[in-house]
Amino acid sequence: MTTPQELKEIVSEGLLSFPVTDFDRNGDFNAKTYAQRLEWLAPYGATALFAAGGTGEFFSLAPSEYADVIRTAVNTCAGKVPILAGAGGPTRVAIAYAQEAERLGAKGVLLLPHYLTEASQQGILDHVEQVCKSVKIGVIVYNRAQSRLSADSLAILADRCPNLVGFKDGIGDIEAMVRIRRKLGDRFSYLGGLPTAEVYAAAYKALGVPVYSSAVFNFVPKTAMDFYRAVAAHDHDTTNRLLDEFFLPYLEIRNRCAGYAVSIVKAGAKLVGHDAGPVRAPLTDLKPDELEALNALIRKLGPQ
16 A cells, blocks of 8 residues: 555656546446556656546546446556545545545545535534545545635644645635645645646746646647646746647637536547547537637647
């Protein structure tokens, strides 16, 4: 088993990503093509991959499918790249997912938001604590949507939960991030987790958050790695060129419809010959003209 501290070291550098989850024409999980996807992506150099994450449509998976996704990812990537598993939803459900991920051999858990209902800081703190104490593997908490932890709450969790080793931010509140980094120091590994994180990468690196997860790694992995290395090397010519030529036009397509942050990634995978099938409701797939615009952006990047 990878210890929580070993997991912290793994996710403290490099590029991370969330593979999309493959569905067949009937909308069922397709383990064969999912394994092929992971085999394709593994050699590109991501530090770790999150199976059944947000881009992997965790929110739409049935419990039995979740186990199949994590099992397939762990078995396919054994000895190649570490697999972390998404877990979330109501506390007892999140605990069941986290324990299943641990049983199946995931290196750690990304604790996704509890969804829907608002909750107090004490309630969110209790939720995270209960999930952390249900497993021995490392946990990274995803600060996003209705699940927003303050610096004071994280300090309490840091004391109570030794296996809580990471904080992933999907909010973009700079003041809150400064408070968290100043208060918690090196207690956690800090990850950027805003949709299309490349747009925020330089700013977050300046805050002391050099690691982020890339959704576009799913279909332009070479470009994703090139951009990450350029940010790390302060190569502003490369980052500015890719922002202007690809990422900002990409955002214009992504922002046309709620939920496209996932849909556009599956569309990209299809366009480069690694079709993962459609998204599941309540998400919707890109329209034909949007696919055409995305395809033009991808082709400009050249071979991956």
